[in-house]
Amino acid sequence: MKTVVVALLAALAIPPVQAADGDVTWTVRTASNSLGATRSSFGYDVSPGTTTSDAMVVANKGTEAVNLKVYTADGYTTDAGQLDLLTGDKKSKAIGAWVRPTSTAVTVAPGRTVEVPFTITVPADATPGDHVGGIVTSLTAPDKTANVNVERRLGIKIKLRVAGDLAPALAIENLDADYHDGSATVSYTIHNTGNAVQTASQAVTVSGPFGWFRADATGIVTPPELLPGESWQVKVPISNVTPALLLTATATVTPLLTDASGSTTALNPVTATATTWAFPWMITLLVAVLIALVILVVVLNRKRRARRKEREDERVREAVEQALREKDTAH
Template identity: 60%
Template sequence: MHAPATRWTTRTAKLLRTTVLSLLAAVAAAGMSAGPALAADGDVTWTVRTASNSYGATRSSYSYNVNPGGTIEDGMVVANRGKAPLNLTVYAADGFTTDAGQLDLLTRDKKSVAIGAWVHPDSASVAIKPGKTATVPIKISVPDNATPGDYVGGILTSLTQPDQAEGINVDRRLGIRIKLRVGGELKPALAIEDFGVDYKGTWNPFGRGDATITYKIHNTGNAALSSEQAASVSGPFGLLRTKAHDLPKTPELLPGESWQVTVPVEDVSPAFRLAAAAALTPLLTDPSGSITPLDKISDTAHAWVVPWTLLLLVVVVVAAVVVAIRLTRRNRVRRKQREDARVQEAVEQALRGPKA
């Protein structure tokens, strides 16, 4: 049995003679089931899987190590599970990471420069009778000047059908991921960029607010990398530290790709000068699926946080204390003056003697 590959769906809408392309990706993660990847819609159903050969019999996707100038020959098995003959288009395309963190493939109208340009199916189409299978040989030719590192793409089967009810053409795509590591020096590297922190306080002078840490993860190396994240916010000298909890692992980024991260940190003390810190542990996956954690990278950012309501309360309290002290002193002086006046009057009266 074979683990699933990946399914992509594209709709080409025709409106006022203008063609609108939109990509709808439904990704079936490798290993979720024991069967091949399946495309089904009414009476049209087909599957794709990797061919069984010296590279393996139960592969969920294609994964190779090859040197610049090298070639690889493999195959994809396509099965028609429907009741009508199928004529499928076969082609390769470069991969990219979507905003949702999923791997997707370029549409046919976009130019591929790596996997999509190096992978060549034996035929641009395949015709399959109902209940039959066909093996499509594929050849990968890596250029002599290929840059070492990781490349990801896929080999696709495609069927375009008109949808009379909606007046559109539906391009259904079913494919298998290809990960290629070109030999040479591997330089895995992630960078944290555009790091910042923002704080939103509360009117409660003794309350805590919420901080938001933002940064961009940039794959500056030549290897595909995911990463584990950690983030925290603290006051001066590391006091009053608050950690962000349950941060997810970032998606695997291809060389050159970036991923925007927003981390909310709740219950943060407004400690005048906040320090936000983020740390990433890059994770390198080799062709066998083994994951190796690399050295951590980190960055920090600072923000002034003035607890205005608390300061206002302190000012009011201090002002009240000052006024109370001044009033107390003034009353004490007045009492002393009245007492001195009574004493003076008594002395003068005693000096004058008793009245006749």
């Protein structure tokens, strides 16, 4: 029977988590201990080869006991720009491999809470930089009406910043510009080529030769936080663009790096450019007419030369025939 995940990590950011729907009767939150009392998620600065211990609290708000699976998994950014975690059947390489709950299952009685301890063991050869994932509670039950198993998950985000050289970097890739009827569309890919989680501010402009007739994009949507190695597709429309024959599109991305305290630092901006043709319709029509006239003149000239050649060939042929007749008469 197929398994469908219907409640995804509603607790990744804000504890405690309320029920995602009528069938989710439990909540999860970070434990209150020496590492923090009111944390919205788990975050640690760690060194390779070290071990850290912490705990998650599971509370049952229902009237019946819940039997939950507990596991950890690596994170990724969805196409909707949300952080999600790999499902339990997928292999993790970082958080899901380094973080281990003391138990892979927990039973919580109605109205009670249970603390689920876990340990973080960072390998000695762990890659420096940010690693993001989470710890998940999961309940799978059959849905008889749909004939599928439905997995409902609640989890809490875990972010590790492994000591070493932190090298945040973003790249703009595949920049392309297109012009049509007074509007331009600039598209590109933001690629997190560094080892830190980053988002970015963006600016996009389109201008004619020598920077004339500049038009700025407005309301550009901020990309989500991208994990190291991830990419995000951007498409920016710009209206009221002057068709100045050759347009230059410029995209500027300023990486934004958030530290453990929540402070955001803007790094050196990254810029890329692309060009596209933009002809005013009058000029386009004039060029088309001129091209048609040139083609017409060429065709007419070719026909004229062909007719002139035919007449010359005919004259030569008649002269030769006349000469031959005169020769025969002489003999």
